[in-house]
Amino acid sequence: MAGIRSLKAYASVSDIIKAIAVVIGTVIVSASGFMLLKNNVLSQVPTTVVAIVWGVLSVILIFYSLNLLAQIFPTRVYNKIVPYIFIGPAVLIMGWYLFLPTMRSLLLSFMDKTSTKFIGLDNYKYLFTDRSMVVSIRNTLIWLVCGTGFSVVLGLTVAILAERSHIEKFSKTLIFLPMSISLVGAGVIFKFMYAAKFGGAEQIGLLNAIVVHLGWEPQNWLGKAPWNNLFLIAIFVWLQTGFAMVVLSAALKAVPEEMIEAARIDGASEFRILMQVVIPNIRASIISVSTTILLAALKCFDIVYSMTNGLFGTEVLASQQYKQMFTFQNYGRGSAIAILILIGVSPVIYYNLKEFRNKEAFK
Incomplete structure (x- = not known):
């Protein structure tokens, strides 16, 4: 200076x-x-x-x-x-x-419902013994694995396929468009798509309209646990795939073309080139995208709240925290859930900081 x-x-x-x-x-x-x-x-x-x-x-x-x-x-x-x-x-x-x-x-988190009496670890004991909380933890893990996994895999697939098409820009634009929609807005859109009418009534939901047209009975897609969680996760994947595609597409363009051509000359198949040449070169971008989407999945509340309000076994930790804090007015349990979410986020943040520290620009 x-x-x-x-x-x-x-x-x-x-x-x-x-x-x-x-x-x-x-x-x-x-x-x-x-x-x-x-x-x-x-x-x-x-x-x-x-x-x-x-x-x-x-x-x-x-x-x-x-x-x-x-x-x-x-x-x-x-x-x-x-x-x-x-x-x-x-x-x-x-x-x-x-x-x-x-x-x-x-x-x-160590206080009672009214935040006036110290109760020790009772709130944390509740998190792991109450049935609804156990379901919420299970569902959150499903969101983390399926939401993050499908988003990254689909984003990478679209990025690879789009690069080899003649409509690359147009196709990428279509995939990225859902990113401009809020989580609540996406929830409202898919609520109509999953809508079900029984008793021979005309279907207004796209999914059930297709099912009825094929001669089957309409299904209550959001009322059947645990599959309803996957239908909610599908909305999240629809939104996040565009983000993963954009970042991974930029990373793919940075892979040296000479390296790919050398592998082809050596007789490597396209799949082997992808697994042993391309993916190792974009590993840092895949990790960055995965951790970002993982954090979004861990905090996801809007989709669950707007679609089912946590009913039919679709509660996640974020929706449970909201209900404990603002519906049941139990600030002790709500704070304990917030700390649990923080503990889940901390390793991801630490890993990202460690990766940034290891990069040459930060040394």
Whole structure:
């Protein structure tokens, strides 16, 4: 960071006064805007405008005032602390919104329903002994394995096949389009596709319309456990396949063509080239896509909530947490489920950080 500012040993009195004045002004602006928004004295539109202007102005003033304070110190000290000035607010915000709520959830997980009495590990015992929770854990594991596996395999398959077609861009666009739909929106779409009418009524669901046309009886696709979980996972796969395809398609284009041609000259079949040449070269991208989709599957709540609301044996950990916290008002059990989800996410995050650390750009 050497050379950021001209060399000087001490700041002038005017620099110190300016820095103090800017800091005081920053505190006044930030506190005033916060109190104004907290008291909710404005209507919706002015509140939105004030929030945007205040937020941007506060961030600018915070960085500017911190930089002025750092300039009070000698150049050698300034060059050492200025990087922390720019990453410090981000770290504090992340700590405020992530670390502190996590610690509070951990504390609440040892408390009773009303968060007033310490009950030890009772909430965690409930997670692994209650039948509905065991079903939720089982379903979450099914989501992790099937949702992630099918998404990555289909994404890789589409990426490979699309590269060899004359309509590569068009086909990739069609596969990627579902990514623009929200999880709730996708749930509503598929709810109509899975809809069932009995007693000879005309079918409005696409799947049952096909079944009836073939001469079979309509099926309640969302009411038969555990197969209904696979029908819900199909929605997730439909959404995530486009993401996997885009990332893996970019990775495939980076595989050296000379290596593939050499394998063909040696007499290797296309399948052997795929397994022994292509996939090893895109291994890092496959792992990155898999972990990203794995995290999405672990947190998936929207599809279950909008399709079945967790009925018919389709509960997952995320939907159980929502119900315990906001339906049953049991903050202890809800917090315990949140900690369980965090424990499930942590190894994946650790692995990703380890992979990033091992890359040459991060050494």
